[in-house]
Amino acid sequence: MKKHVMFAMLIAMMVCLLAVPGHLQANETVVTPNKLIVFKIGDLNYYTQEIGSEQVNSVKMDAAPMISNDRTFVPVRFLGNALGVDDNNIVWDNSSRTAILKGKNELKLTIGSKTMTVNNEKRAMDVAPMIVDPGRTMLPARYVAEGLGFTVDWDDQNRLVVVYPEGSEKPDLQAILAKIKSQDTIQNNLPAGYKKPEWNIIRRGVGRTFELKSLEPNRYFRFVCISHPELNYKNTYDWHGNPIVERMDNGYTTTYELAPGGRYYDIPLKKGMVVTFDVYEKINGVEYKVDTIVETL
16 A cells, blocks of 8 residues: 555656746746846847836847847847746757747747747748857847837937837936946057057959958957948858858958958948948957048948
């Protein structure tokens, strides 16, 4: 008799353990976080502020938000976390190259596809998720946030994606803007005696190479195209032939090059196009904005 009782108790315990979800169950309710969430283009931090609170928190990401085809893309895990989806409910299906986020709704987004499913209902997007070198899955922030029950606004002046709960009034951004300013490590006041770089600018015609090259080979710079952000990302392929996007604005080099062929970028290179670059250099470990270059292709 005791053996039967012990066996029954063991079975009951196993059932209970199996019922504890590692992922959300269908009957669970997820509440949309009551907070303001802000992503800034090119900033490795995202910012959150509880509605009604003055405190602003920042979270470090491993890839900065980027613009492609006039849409902002954010790394999948950090986008999900910011919107209240924990790591256990962010799933990557490698066979179909699909990201699944289980929050207030269940979203499925596939690399290269302009169709997102929300609770198995298909919704059209005007851009597709992508993989950015070195292997970061980037999702379109607006579609994901709206799919999870948020309102999304774009602050063009400060280059911010502003996300807040659906049905709420647009929050004041002053506290978050102050936080962003306090964390800006780029210096504009150059040290005394700084020697401004000289450039060799090579134009080989539209559809061929455009090159910015420092005349001093031992100095390294970071080039950021501010007139056409799409040119900071180059469409290419990984070793397995899968399409990825290579970032052009986050490394230091002596040379910046717009490669020939329109297929590399999300916008075509055209004769007469005016491109503007901000140039950064590290001096004694501190990054400074050292030049702005405006050129016509």
